[in-house]
Amino acid sequence: MRLPGLFYVLTTMVIIVIWCFSINWSNLHEAAKRLFCLKLGQFDIAEDIHGPLTEDLETDCANTDCPVNYFHFQLRSGAANVMPPKICFNNTIIMGGIRNNAGQGLNIVLVNGVTGEVLRSNYFNMETGDAEELLGYLKTIKPGNIVLVASYVDPAAKLTDEIRDIFSVLGSTMVRSVRPRDSWVFAGAYRIKEPSPFEKLIQNDMKMNAYGDWPEMGEIVGCFPRMYN
Known part of the structure; x- marks a missing residue:
């Protein structure tokens, strides 16, 4: 060669x-x-959450058969600062990443508890937003309204005592313990007679967190009784 x-x-x-x-x-x-x-x-949060976790989190509501005169709902808080929360009502996604209408802070859906009609939905940034805006929103809640809440990133920075009082009236027993970067989901109603059984709080604990600086997602799937005037 x-x-x-x-x-x-x-x-x-x-x-x-x-x-x-x-x-x-x-x-x-x-x-x-x-x-x-x-x-x-x-771990790499973005890689882990956008991998297997996203396969069934965004596209559907959890399957649950509810009795007559009960509304199916699903609440899921966000994961870290990557996976947005999701709120389902009557087997329909009302807020979530797939709808591109969820945001940092508290995501809140108001529902007519008699008819099941979704009245309003919005998110309130609890770090940079105006607490008065959330307070005004909560003050529009009327008897017979169902309230669905899912946190994302940080639910607590501007969670004033007055706002916590309103959530307590709605049936929350955990809102006074919500702290920065906690995962919190809650379903209640105006002037509910008993504490709501539909609530979960996973507190931010660096020794126990699932996602580094953030705890795991909080989730509730259940059947909310129809309200009557």
């Missing part, structure tokens, strides 16, 4: 070897990173 031809073959082989090594090194590096993160209890 002539020298130029031999040089061409050797050069090609070197390029192929370098290319293969770069692929293998990338795989090895990724594997090592995952092993290291597992050992420390850390």
Whole structure:
């Protein structure tokens, strides 16, 4: 083989070897990173949440058969600062990522508890928003209204005592314990006679958090009794 031809073959082989090594090194590096993160209890939030967690979180409401005169609902708080919350009522997604209408803070849906008609839905940023705006929204709630709440990122920074009092009147027993970056979901009604059984609070605890600086998602799936005037 002539020298130029031999040089061409050797050069090609070197390029192929370098290319293969770069692929293998990338795989090895990724594997090592995952092993290291597992050992420390850390992970890539965006990768983990946008992977298997999103497969069934956004497109459907949880399947639950409710008796006559009960409304099916599903509440799911957001996950970390990546996966938005979801609020379903009567097997329909009212707020969530798939509708692009959920946001940071508190996501709140008001429903006519007699007819099941969705009256209003909105989210209130509890870090940069105006607490008076949320207070005004809550003061529109009337007897017979059902209130559905799902938190995202931080529900507490502007959760004033007056706002907490209103949620307490709606049946919440946990709102006074809601703190920054907690996961909170709640379903109640105006002047409910008993504390609402539909509430979950997962508090931010760096030793127990599922997603680094954030706890796991809170979720409630249930049947809310129809209200009567």
